[in-house]
Amino acid sequence: MAAITVPDISLNDGNTIPQLGFGVFQIEPKDTARAVGKALEVGYRHIDTAEMYGNEAEVGQAVHASGLDRRDVFVTSKLNNGFHRPDDARRAFEQTLQALKFDYLDLFLIHWPLPTRYDGDYVSTWKVLEEFQRDGRARSIGVSNFQVSHLERLAAEADVVPAVNQIEVHPYFGNEEVRAYGRTHNILTEAWSPIAQGRVLDDPTIVDIAEQLGRTPAQVVLRWHVQRGDIVFPKSTTPKRIEENFQIFDFELDDATMDRIAGLDKGGAGRQGPDPDTFDYVPS
Ligand SMILES: NC(=O)c1ccc[n+]([C@@H]2O[C@H](COP(=O)([O-])OP(=O)(O)OC[C@H]3O[C@@H](n4cnc5c(N)ncnc54)[C@H](OP(=O)(O)O)[C@@H]3O)[C@@H](O)[C@H]2O)c1
Numbered sequence: 001m002a003a004i005t006v007p008d009i010s011l012n013d014g015n016t017i018p019q020l021g022f023g024v025f026q027i028e029p030k031d032t033a034r035a036v037g038k039a040l041e042v043g044y045r046h047i048d049t050a051e052m053y054g055n056e057a058e059v060g061q062a063v064h065a066s067g068l069d070r071r072d073v074f075v076t077s078k079l080n081n082g083f084h085r086p087d088d089a090r091r092a093f094e095q096t097l098q099a100l101k102f103d104y105l106d107l108f109l110i111h112w113p114l115p116t117r118y119d120g121d122y123v124s125t126w127k128v129l130e131e132f133q134r135d136g137r138a139r140s141i142g143v144s145n146f147q148v149s150h151l152e153r154l155a156a157e158a159d160v161v162p163a164v165n166q167i168e169v170h171p172y173f174g175n176e177e178v179r180a181y182g183r184t185h186n187i188l189t190e191a192w193s194p195i196a197q198g199r200v201l202d203d204p205t206i207v208d209i210a211e212q213l214g215r216t217p218a219q220v221v222l223r224w225h226v227q228r229g230d231i232v233f234p235k236s237t238t239p240k241r242i243e244e245n246f247q248i249f250d251f252e253l254d255d256a257t258m259d260r261i262a263g264l265d266k267g268g269a270g271r272q273g274p275d276p277d278t279f280d281y282v283p284s
Pocket of ligand 1: 022023024025026048049111144145166167191192193194195196197198201216218219233234235236237238241242244245273
């Protein structure tokens with residue numbers, strides 16, 4: 001089998017990011033190093049973690065144990081919801097670097113905007129991420145779960161345009177308005193829960209397309225995302241699926257098939273996760 005090359009995409013700050021990565025949400029710490037180790041062995045070079053996932057240390061262990069050069073693995077983490085105040089954010093970022101045993105992160109994100117917390121002030125938090133980029137400890141900075149109004153406010157009040165916005169996107173929830181804002185403002189969309197945590201995989205349309213192409217439903221859906229230009233990092237602790245999800249660069253979906261999948265969008269009713277306008281969870 002020919003070696004698979006994952007495309008690198010250019011970010012608005014001149015850095016690049018592998019379009020396919022590996023997500024570690026809901027992977028128990030005890031299982032994380034093994035799953036990430038398997039992903040690195042298969043060829044993934046982009047890992048998406050978060051302080052909230054409780055497995056940063058194990059992600060770091062797997063990267064160090066892989067023998068790969070640190071520069072060859074793109075690692076993202078995110079600021080947890082309890083740490084939006086500037087001094088807390090500075091401390092939390094240091095702790096993230098310590099947990100991973102890294103001296104820099106490739107990408108650091110505000111995990112949720114929390115517009116109903118902190119007096120609605122995610123701008124001061126964002127300005128602290130700008131500091132991390134200036135001092136070189138975060139090569140790129142971005143946001144997650146930001147709606148158009150939140151991005152507009154950053155555009156008006158901050159200096160740096162986020163490199164990415166990591167948002168829920170899958171065939172049942174196209175999140176088109178936020179994606180469109182990203183396209184016109186040079187903010188790449190990262191599609192979280194790209195297979196809706198498995199929920200879209202037995203959809204009759206997806207199954208039909210998969211059968212026609214001799215691919216699995218997960219491969220079809222992941223391929224749809226990458227042809228739309230978004231970044232994806234499916235999660236799995238199953239070695240066979242970790243391999244399967246990587247095999248998406250040797251086939252293509254035609255325009256009619258892309259449209260058929262886009263036609264499954266249920267709008268807001270298709271959301272799997274919380275609505276960022278109202279989500280206000282802060283760990284105690
Ligand atoms: N920023 C945010 O707020 C946010 C929110 C959610 C997720 N994320 C990020 O996005 C990543 C991906 O999202 P996600 O973990 O929620 O869900 P996902 O990747 O859409 O789906 C993961 C689920 O699908 C199963 N699965 C994976 N590959 C499969 C395949 N080929 N065939 C059948 N089932 C398969 C996995 O099962 P097994 O593990 O049992 O194989 C797991 O239950 C996360 O890990 C995280 O990095 C970010």
